[in-house]
Amino acid sequence: MKKILIASTLALLFSPALLAETAPVSMEDQSQLPQAPKKADGEAYHQPPSDSEIPDNAFGDMIRKGQAIFIDTKRQVPEYVGNGMNCVNCHMDQGKMPNAAPLWGAYTMYPAYRSKNDKVNTYAERIQGCFEFSMNGTPPAADSEAMTALITYSYWLAKGAPTGVSLPGRGYPEVPQPKDGYSIERGEIVYKENCAICHGNDGLGQKVDDHYVFPPLWGPDSFNWGAGMHRINTAADFIKANMPLGKGQSLTDQEAWDVAAFMNSHERPQDPRLIDGSVEKTREKYHANDGVNLYGVEVNGKILGQGI
Numbered sequence: 001m002k003k004i005l006i007a008s009t010l011a012l013l014f015s016p017a018l019l020a021e022t023a024p025v026s027m028e029d030q031s032q033l034p035q036a037p038k039k040a041d042g043e044a045y046h047q048p049p050s051d052s053e054i055p056d057n058a059f060g061d062m063i064r065k066g067q068a069i070f071i072d073t074k075r076q077v078p079e080y081v082g083n084g085m086n087c088v089n090c091h092m093d094q095g096k097m098p099n100a101a102p103l104w105g106a107y108t109m110y111p112a113y114r115s116k117n118d119k120v121n122t123y124a125e126r127i128q129g130c131f132e133f134s135m136n137g138t139p140p141a142a143d144s145e146a147m148t149a150l151i152t153y154s155y156w157l158a159k160g161a162p163t164g165v166s167l168p169g170r171g172y173p174e175v176p177q178p179k180d181g182y183s184i185e186r187g188e189i190v191y192k193e194n195c196a197i198c199h200g201n202d203g204l205g206q207k208v209d210d211h212y213v214f215p216p217l218w219g220p221d222s223f224n225w226g227a228g229m230h231r232i233n234t235a236a237d238f239i240k241a242n243m244p245l246g247k248g249q250s251l252t253d254q255e256a257w258d259v260a261a262f263m264n265s266h267e268r269p270q271d272p273r274l275i276d277g278s279v280e281k282t283r284e285k286y287h288a289n290d291g292v293n294l295y296g297v298e299v300n301g302k303i304l305g306q307g308i
């Protein structure tokens with residue numbers, strides 16, 4: 001009798017509904033990645049193994065599962081995703097592309113020590129962070145099958161890469177802030193000319209059969225205010241290297257910053273770390289020292305960061 005009571009109390013304590021309310025935000029600290037070294041002339045980027053080399057056994061099955069989740073996240077693991085995004089939208093070419101935050105550049109850099117808060121973060125925690133903020137979702141547990149699959153896929157892509165060495169092509173290459181700053185108004189013009197054709201005039205992306213073919217850049221189905229991409233500097237880095245699609249490096253640094261600022265001057269889902277319902281308090285704790293961003297800042301007479 002006693003045993004049953006304890007078991008049911010435990011079950012209640014760990015029921016998903018309660019956990020969702022009380023679980024701490026995974027990897028609260030979403031601070032920027034350190035810049036990777038530049039590739040030397042003639043040096044090649046790390047080359048991940050090709051898909052045809054994936055073995056035909058349980059290991060290969062797990063790699064393929066991770067790859068499928070990475071590319072088609074929303075359909076494969078809807079329980080963890082709260083918006084319309086897939087991992088591959090920001091980690092391009094199946095997580096293989098240098099300068100688009102490739103998984104092979106990430107895997108070997110964890111566990112990562114952060115002197116700022118004197119903490120060690122595991123690779124699983126880093127992935128949980130992207131589920132929580134970039135996917136605006138509920139992260140899978142560290143020992144869940146989805147997490148095992150994503151880690152196995154990353155391990156496979158990093159085959160032959162040295163552990164603990166920041167490789168050229170990791171993250172997004174930094175585009176320094178232009179000396180005159182940035183302009184949201186100019187960014188709107190860059191957007192109309194270079195981006196709207198795919199991401200839509202309203203920035204909400206384009207769908208076929210309920211599935212985004214061009215991901216949203218803001219609005220309810222986009223990444224939330226806590227995601228790394230909400231920083232204008234990080235978005236400028238990504239955009240300069242990778243957008244417009246297939247024409248990376250075609251924008252000037254100024255255009256990349258302007259259009260990143262325009263994109264991030266729109267509303268998106270709330271930062272899940274919101275403190276006491278206060279944008280001001282949340283800005284002070286999490287945004288004031290997080291690169292360049294507009295959370296809690298007044299733009300066109302409105303304080304951004306209200307969430308959707």
Ligand code: HEC
Nearest residue numbers: 088089090092194195198214215216217239243244245259
């Ligand atoms: C030819 C179509 C096309 C054009 C033009 C284009 N994009 Fe994209 N963009 C995409 C696609 C497709 C993805 C997702 C990539 C993937 O899944 O492989 C993407 C991804 C993104 C992302 C990351 C995912 C997200 O939704 O937040 C951002 C940010 C972005 N684009 C910004 C821009 C900006 C800014 C411009 C204009 C300078 C631009 N894009 C022009 C097709 C395009």
Ligand code: HEC
Nearest residue numbers: 032033085086087090105106127130134171172223228229
């Ligand atoms: C909206 C864009 C976006 C989406 C979607 C996204 N990420 Fe990320 N991811 C980022 C950004 C931005 C960073 C940090 C890059 C930086 O700060 O320079 C990052 C970092 C990472 C890292 C660490 C990279 C490193 O080199 O240390 C991993 C691993 C990762 N993401 C995995 C995932 C997985 C798995 C998914 C899907 C569940 C996902 N991401 C979805 C934008 C995104």
